[in-house]
Amino acid sequence: MKFCVLGSGSRGNCTFVEEGETCLLIDAGFSGKEIARRLALIDRSPEQLSAIIVTHEHNDHISGVGVLSRRFKLPVYANVGTYRAAEHRVGKLFQLQEFATGGRFAHEGLEVHPFAISHDTADPVGFIVGNGELSLGYCTDTGQVSKLMAHLMGRCQGVILEANHDPQMLKDGPYPLPLKQRVQSNMGHLANADAASFVSLLMNGPLRTIVLAHLSETNNHPELVLREMENTLAGYAERPELLLATQVSPGPLVDLSSC
Numbered sequence: 001m002k003f004c005v006l007g008s009g010s011r012g013n014c015t016f017v018e019e020g021e022t023c024l025l026i027d028a029g030f031s032g033k034e035i036a037r038r039l040a041l042i043d044r045s046p047e048q049l050s051a052i053i054v055t056h057e058h059n060d061h062i063s064g065v066g067v068l069s070r071r072f073k074l075p076v077y078a079n080v081g082t083y084r085a086a087e088h089r090v091g092k093l094f095q096l097q098e099f100a101t102g103g104r105f106a107h108e109g110l111e112v113h114p115f116a117i118s119h120d121t122a123d124p125v126g127f128i129v130g131n132g133e134l135s136l137g138y139c140t141d142t143g144q145v146s147k148l149m150a151h152l153m154g155r156c157q158g159v160i161l162e163a164n165h166d167p168q169m170l171k172d173g174p175y176p177l178p179l180k181q182r183v184q185s186n187m188g189h190l191a192n193a194d195a196a197s198f199v200s201l202l203m204n205g206p207l208r209t210i211v212l213a214h215l216s217e218t219n220n221h222p223e224l225v226l227r228e229m230e231n232t233l234a235g236y237a238e239r240p241e242l243l244l245a246t247q248v249s250p251g252p253l254v255d256l257s258s259c
Contacts, residue, residue, distance in 0.1 A: 001134040001256045005160060006030075006038040008140065008213035009247030013061050015138065015160060016044065016253075019131045022108040024051040026127060026138050028064035032071065035064050042253045046072050051097075051107050053114075054078040056124035056141060057086035066090035077105070079114065081123030101125050115152055117142035120187040128152050134256045136160070140214040143186040145198045154205040157256045160245070161198065163212040163228075164189035165219040173219050189214065192225050196232040203236055209254050213245040 006014040012029040016039065023044065028035055036046050052065055052074055065086070069076050075095040078086070083096060099105050101123055104113045111132070114125040119141045126139035126149065137153035140162040153159055170180055170191075182188050190198075199210060212225055222244050233239045245251055 001131050001136070002253055003136050003158060003160075003256070004042050004250055004253040005211050005213055005245040006035065006042075006250045007247055008160075008245035009215060009217060010060055011247055012063070013140065013214065014038070014064070016042070017110070017129055017136060018044075019109045022050055022110055023048045024053060024107065024110070024129075025049060025068075026053055026129070027055055027061040028052050028068055029058075029060040029062060030064050032064045032067040035068065038250050041250050049074055052076045053107075053112060053127060053129075054082055054086070055117075055126065055138075056119060056121040057082050057089075058121060058141070059089065061141075062086050062090055066093060069093045069095070075107075077107070077112070079123050079125065082121070082125075085122040113152065115148060117149070118144045118146075118186055120182065120185075126153075128156065130156075134158075136256065142190060143184075143188040145190070145194065150198065150201045154202050154207075156202075157206050157208045158211075158254060159199075159202065159207060159209070160211045160213050161195055162190045162214040163192050163195035163220070163225045164214050165191055165216045166221070166224045167191050167193075169221070169224075170216075170219040175218070183216075183219070189216075192220065192228040195225075196228045199229065200232050203233075207240045208256060209241040209243065211243045211245050211251065211254075215244065215246075217247060 015026040113128040136158040137156035
């Protein structure tokens with residue numbers, strides 16, 4: 001089972017997941033052309049995709065959903081709240097597959113478990129995507145973590161987790177006050193320390209690779225994220241591989257079976 005964060009941040013989010021011949025996207029927040037370009041950088045193509053699964057309706061997660069679905073005849077999996085909120089922007093889909101938050105569903109060789117998260121959208125979710133032996137946990141765009149998240153993601157070999165902002169940079173930065181309040185609310189985004197604290201809850205599980213995602217280009221810096229994580233992981237003899245997703249280019253194609 002392999003995965004690659006094709007890009008993550010406030011200007012677009014998209015993650016590629018592969019299990020054998022089954023390939024899907026978690027969100028498609030770039031244009032269809034840009035997603036095709038980024039797939040090519042990891043020697044993959046849109047023609048290999050078999051589905052898109054959607055976390056929520058913000059544009060940086062859905063802007064390429066409609067065009068990819070129509071052009072490549074891809075089913076789109078979304079819950080009712082997300083689809084209704086996104087319908088006027090994604091347009092006609094090749095096929096809509098609705099799921100219930102908390103209800104598992106299968107797509108070809110993969111099992112997908114959508115779980116509730118805390119964000120200011122209709123019905124936002126994270127995902128656990130697994131093949132029966134290995135699993136990937138995906139959670140960005142949440143203002144707080146939960147015991148449910150820790151329980152589900154604590155079983156995963158790979159985790160993609162938001163580390164959005166540094167509180168001091170957010171406080172001193174250029175955002176207007178209402179936006180600052182939104183970001184730091186429990187319906188907004190995770191601060192670096194929140195992400196690091198959550199990772200510490202996963203360290204007794206099978207975790208092999210962590211990708212920290214959705215870093216703010218205005219209110220965060222990679223050095224701050226890495227310092228926070230290194231301080232948290234310092235006491236552990238065996239540490240998972242730590243990667244940072246960027247907005248501008250794909251990260252590595254991670255093979256969970258060889259980590």
